[in-house]
Each structure stands twice: as structure tokens, then as C-alpha cells.
Amino acid sequence: MGLTRVSGLLFGGDYNPEQWPEHVWDEDVRLMAEAGVNMATVAVFSWSRLEPRPGEYDFGWLDRVMDLLHANGVAADLATATATPPPWLVREHPEVLPVDAAGTRLDFGSRQGYCPSSPVFHAATVRLARAMAERYRDHPALAMWHIGNEYADHTLECFCEESAEHFRRWLRGRHGSIDGLNAAWGTSCWGQHYTAFDQVNPPRKAPGPVNPAQLLDWRRFCSDALLECFELERAVLREVTPDVPVTTNFMSILHGLDYWKWAAAEDVVSDDAYPDPADPSSHVAVALSYDLMRSLRRRPWILLEQASSAVSWREVNVPKPPGMMRLHSLQAIAHGADGAMFFQWRQAKYGPEKFHSALLPHGGTAARGWRDTLALGADLRRLAEVAGTPTEAHVALVLDWDSWWGLEAPESMPSNRLRLKELMQAWYGPLHAAGVAVDLVPPLGDLSGYRVVIAPNLYMCTAEQAAWLGAFPGHLVVGPFSGVVDPDDQVHEGGAPGPLRGLLGVTVDEFWPLPDGTVQPLRLGGRAVPARTWAEWLRVEDAEVLARYEGGDLDGQAAITRRGRATYLGCLPEDVTPVLREVLEAAGVEPVATVPEGVEATRRGDHLFLLNHTTDPVKVDLAEPGTDLLTGRDLNGLTEIPGRDALVLRLASPGTRRTNEGER
Ligand code: GAL
Ligand code: ZN
Numbered sequence: 001m002g003l004t005r006v007s008g009l010l011f012g013g014d015y016n017p018e019q020w021p022e023h024v025w026d027e028d029v030r031l032m033a034e035a036g037v038n039m040a041t042v043a044v045f046s047w048s049r050l051e052p053r054p055g056e057y058d059f060g061w062l063d064r065v066m067d068l069l070h071a072n073g074v075a076a077d078l079a080t081a082t083a084t085p086p087p088w089l090v091r092e093h094p095e096v097l098p099v100d101a102a103g104t105r106l107d108f109g110s111r112q113g114y115c116p117s118s119p120v121f122h123a124a125t126v127r128l129a130r131a132m133a134e135r136y137r138d139h140p141a142l143a144m145w146h147i148g149n150e151y152a153d154h155t156l157e158c159f160c161e162e163s164a165e166h167f168r169r170w171l172r173g174r175h176g177s178i179d180g181l182n183a184a185w186g187t188s189c190w191g192q193h194y195t196a197f198d199q200v201n202p203p204r205k206a207p208g209p210v211n212p213a214q215l216l217d218w219r220r221f222c223s224d225a226l227l228e229c230f231e232l233e234r235a236v237l238r239e240v241t242p243d244v245p246v247t248t249n250f251m252s253i254l255h256g257l258d259y260w261k262w263a264a265a266e267d268v269v270s271d272d273a274y275p276d277p278a279d280p281s282s283h284v285a286v287a288l289s290y291d292l293m294r295s296l297r298r299r300p301w302i303l304l305e306q307a308s309s310a311v312s313w314r315e316v317n318v319p320k321p322p323g324m325m326r327l328h329s330l331q332a333i334a335h336g337a338d339g340a341m342f343f344q345w346r347q348a349k350y351g352p353e354k355f356h357s358a359l360l361p362h363g364g365t366a367a368r369g370w371r372d373t374l375a376l377g378a379d380l381r382r383l384a385e386v387a388g389t390p391t392e393a394h395v396a397l398v399l400d401w402d403s404w405w406g407l408e409a410p411e412s413m414p415s416n417r418l419r420l421k422e423l424m425q426a427w428y429g430p431l432h433a434a435g436v437a438v439d440l441v442p443p444l445g446d447l448s449g450y451r452v453v454i455a456p457n458l459y460m461c462t463a464e465q466a467a468w469l470g471a472f473p474g475h476l477v478v479g480p481f482s483g484v485v486d487p488d489d490q491v492h493e494g495g496a497p498g499p500l501r502g503l504l505g506v507t508v509d510e511f512w513p514l515p516d517g518t519v520q521p522l523r524l525g526g527r528a529v530p531a532r533t534w535a536e537w538l539r540v541e542d543a544e545v546l547a548r549y550e551g552g553d554l555d556g557q558a559a560i561t562r563r564g565r566a567t568y569l570g571c572l573p574e575d576v577t578p579v580l581r582e583v584l585e586a587a588g589v590e591p592v593a594t595v596p597e598g599v600e601a602t603r604r605g606d607h608l609f610l611l612n613h614t615t616d617p618v619k620v621d622l623a624e625p626g627t628d629l630l631t632g633r634d635l636n637g638l639t640e641i642p643g644r645d646a647l648v649l650r651l652a653s654p655g656t657r658r659t660n661e662g663e664r
Helices: 022-035 060-071 087-092 119-136 161-175 178-185 212-240 259-264 282-296 324-334 368-382 401-407 420-433 463-470 498-504 577-587
Strands: 010-015 039-042 075-079 142-146 270-272 301-305 337-342 395-398 438-441 452-455 475-478 506-511 519-524 527-532 536-540 544-549 558-563 566-569 599-604 607-612 618-628 634-641 646-651
Touching: 010 022, 010 301, 010 368, 022 060, 022 368, 039 060, 039 142, 039 337, 060 075, 087 119, 119 212, 161 178, 161 212, 178 212, 212 259, 212 401, 259 282, 259 401, 270 282, 282 301, 282 324, 282 337, 282 420, 282 438, 324 337, 324 368, 324 599, 324 607, 324 646, 395 420, 401 420, 420 438, 420 577, 452 577, 463 498, 475 498, 475 577, 498 506, 498 558, 498 566, 506 558, 519 558, 536 558, 566 577, 607 618, 634 646
Parallel strands: 010 039, 010 337, 039 075, 075 142, 270 301, 301 337, 395 438, 395 452, 452 475, 475 566
Antiparallel strands: 506 536, 519 527, 519 544, 544 558, 558 566, 599 607, 607 646, 618 634, 618 646
């Protein structure tokens, strides 16, 4: 079974017909059919047009759009249209509009203008979702529901009184009593002892640093409060259309929302990704988020939005040079997506996104972009058999939002330079370059099948999580500043690495953050490797020392240690490749393919993807013969891939794996 009832790979994009006169719609669907579009996301921002006055619906235009789509072979990813509350709602109930940390109520005139905790907003969204579900439950175009849009894009948090009340209810649920909250938040510090819940507020703007435990609970609450908005609508959809899958489009690796929790609440994971064409390494960063999307439910996902060329929201919006739109689309498929869709179908005539690229550019069918659209549609049809195929990885990176929120609390950390995404990339980059498949896992997640688990940082770590890592029979790598605090952001007894101490055999005597621009040299396997940003004064209790600092304040101290199969890094080496290479070798992890620099290799089932992200042709030595689905050529041995081009090989000997299954 595919992700939706549409077979093959999904191709299409956001379609906003309400921005165009109806005569344009005929051309739209005709061109969609020509390009092989099989799915369109509709009605995302249509609330004010679908319900122009409270309880009064105007579905006629959307009926015609849905009919037209269906008649032209295009399925609908139909939004419940609740991403922007209409003017009548916010004028009648100004409390629906969100309030910022300084107490300013934001006005109407953009999008996502809602307080996530507003009962008025909730009731109105549920009413509209029900009306939509009842209207379109039997429509043949309906293939998937799309709730909200990029939750937390503009509105992650609201500091109004309604949100404060909601936060207090949430805190009661978490801490039970006000004394429970006092203990968890450490309110004896700075005289913050509360005697009643109604004294507790969201972390509004205060004279100095706000209690980090309060901030941490606020981050948890904000993710949960938006999830409640999603779940209220989902409950209606599940009731009325139990067989139609539900999604909401994620925003890659987003700090604000705990996507492990969110993904569990939806049927299909979908993502929006906008790698910057001006950044030559953006395909590496985006690959990590694609691997997260695949890992969230451990199955294929949909790239629901990307730009066909330039976006409209950067300082300078660089277009995608020829070949990049195709290559980036193939990249998502290579990382487990069963669709490559876009924002948006037809380039807008007005509004903040009028200069954002689209599948059908301002220049119409004569434009370069349109030729790319046609070509991509054809390519995706050639890859139809890839849909639904799995990805197998033997390496897992641990990602935990609670820990991330704790780590990046402002104003109270040893160094503000530890940013989780960068810490993850430090490991992911070399893995990606080596062509090694990677999954992401949440703490306490299923580790069966993995040979190497890497926790780039686990600032917050419980005894249960430490036991989970301790029980992993493979090779474990733990990055610095891990095992520092408990879930209330309170430092573990005896200091870091807290519950990981027995497993790692070291104690952190003192954190040693490095000033910007400086290095702390260390010697690793005969090589000098500089550490930047972070180091630690370690006390080695029961571990072997793999690397020591050489020179500087930490001269002679242990930098990297190993106890059994658990490696600990008390620092951030400029390049972790030497450590990684050794661990992968010991664990028997092999790359998907041996590839030159700039070439990305992934595997889905019996399909090998080789993507040349450089602008020059490269030669790849194929270990197994196969048929390139994009060109139909049978290939073997030394094969050239032109610049910004790709091979998608159906391997001739299905079932052969280059990794040694026997060892698992
Ligand atoms: C996304 C959003 C779309 C569109 C797009 C432009 O964040 O979901 O509606 O605004 O960005 O890049
Ligand atoms: Zn609010």
C-alpha cells in the first residue's frame, strides 16, 4: 500500500486557484495533465473564501476545482483551510490573534494569525474541518487531508492570558502540585518560590534571564499546544473519513516542534524543504532532515513543498541553476520520499510570494522553468517502481527535542556556541560523504538492526536512557556535554556525564568551552587534530584514552576515551572522520557505494541512487551492474555521471548486499 491511493511517485504542488479567475483554471489542469502532475495541495489558505461569514459556506468554487482536478487525473491533498483565520473571526474575537513576549497583540494582514490556545479558534477550526470533511468525504479527488500549514512557521508561541491559563493547566498535569513545580523549576533560586498556579506565567519578557526550567517547560508546552490544534481537527477527519490519510507539512529539523511526537499523531509524514541554492553544502544539511523524515515513522514520506527555483523570503533569493531542481527532487526520493512536490503550481501575480518560483512561471510555457517541470514529471514517472521501497541503515543518530531545548536555552549555558543541528551535522557530514546510510532515532527508540549509534549530544539524559544506550550491543559514540541534566534541567549528582558515567568510564571535572576562533590541539592516532568551540577536563576512571590534548591549557589531558564499545568525545574535533572511520570499520558498516567527493549514494530496496552534486562530470565504478531507470541504459563498471546529474540503478542482482548480513 502506498502512502495515499495514488500509485507511483507524487508530483505536483500547492495550487491556489482562488488567486486566479476561473478561466485560468482550465489552462491549469490542462497543463497539470501535460506535466504528469498527479497531486495538488489545495485550499491551504482558503478559509476566508470558504467561510466568508460565520457558519456561511461558499464551497461552489472549490467543488469546481476538485471536479476539474479529478477530471484531469490529479488527486487532492485537501487542506482543512485553517492556516489563516478570516478577518471576521479576529475582528469579532480579537483574542484569537497571538500576543508576543513583550505583550503586543499582533494584527491581521499576514497568515497564521492565531493563538494556539484560543478556544474560539479551536471551535472555529473544528467546525470548518467538519464542514470540509462532510462536503468532500466522497469526492473522488480526495486522497489526503492536510491540516494547518507548517505549524510554528510564524506562530510558535503566544503569551496572552488565555495561553497563560492553558500553560498553567499543562503545568498542573506535569507537576501535580505547586510544590512539585517549585521543586522541578528550582524556584529557590532568585526568590521565585510560588504559592499558587495563578502566579505562574509564560516566560514573558522579564528584567533578566528567565528561569531555564520554566523556559524548557514552555518549549514543551508550545509544541503540545499546537499539536492539540492539529489533533482537534484530526479527530473530526478520522470520524468522518476514517480511510483518508492525514498529514501536516513539517519544516525539516525544526527546533520548535517535537516531530517524534507529532509524527505519531499523523498518518503520513510530509516535509517542506528549501535548501539555499547559493550554499554549496545545502544538499548535505537537507539530506539529514530527509533522513529524519524517513525515520519518524520508519517508512516513506512525501516532500510536499520545495521551490522549483528561487524563494521569496531570503535576503537574496538565488535561483536554481539548470539541473538543480531535478537533482534536488531526485535527492528527496533517494532519501525515502515517495513524492517530490512544490510550492507552488502557478507563480503568483500578487502578494508576498509573487517573486517565488513555481512549476508554471510568470513566463508561462515558454519559460525555462516549464521545460524543467515537464522533464521532471517524466523522470518521476520513470521512477514509479521506487515508490514504497525501504531504506536500510546500520548507523543511527540520536535526536531528542527535550535535550535540544535544554541545550539551547539562552543566557545560562557554559557556551552559547553548542547548537544541536551543527553538532549533528558534524557527524552526518562525514557519514554522508562516505556514502553510509543513516537513520535517526529518538531516545528509547528501537535500536535493533543498527551497528553504530551516535549521540552527538545528549545534554539531558535520564537513567532509563543511559540504560537503553548501555544495553545496545553495537558501537556507541557519545559527544561532549552529554548526561549533564535531568528532565527538569537540574544537574545530575556528581556532574556530567551523570547516568552515562558507568557506561563511559569518565567524569567531567570541568567544562572547558573555547573562545571563538581559538583551537585546542589534540593528537589522535598519530595525527594532530584541532578541537574548536568546546573541550572538557576529563577524569578517566575506567576507560582507555584514544586521544590526548597536546599543548594549551589542557595539555596531556584525555580528549577522547573508550570503554568497551563506547567511545566518548570530551571535545569537538574539527573533523570527526578519523574517529568515525575506525568505529565503522570495527562495526563492519560499509558504504552504500564507493563514490568520489560531491557524489551522494543512497539505496532504496534494490535501487541505487548516485547523485552528482558537483558541476563537473564524475566517474563512478559500479560494483554491480544495473539498469538506469532515468535513461533505460544497462550500466556496469566505470560509468560517467555528468555534472548535476544522477543515476537511479535497478540492480541486476536483487538481494545482494555489500554489508555482511551474517554479522548482525
Ligand atoms: C512555506 C509555506 C508555503 C510557502 C512557501 C514559500 O513555508 O508553507 O505556503 O509560503 O513556504 O517558500
Ligand atoms: Zn494566546
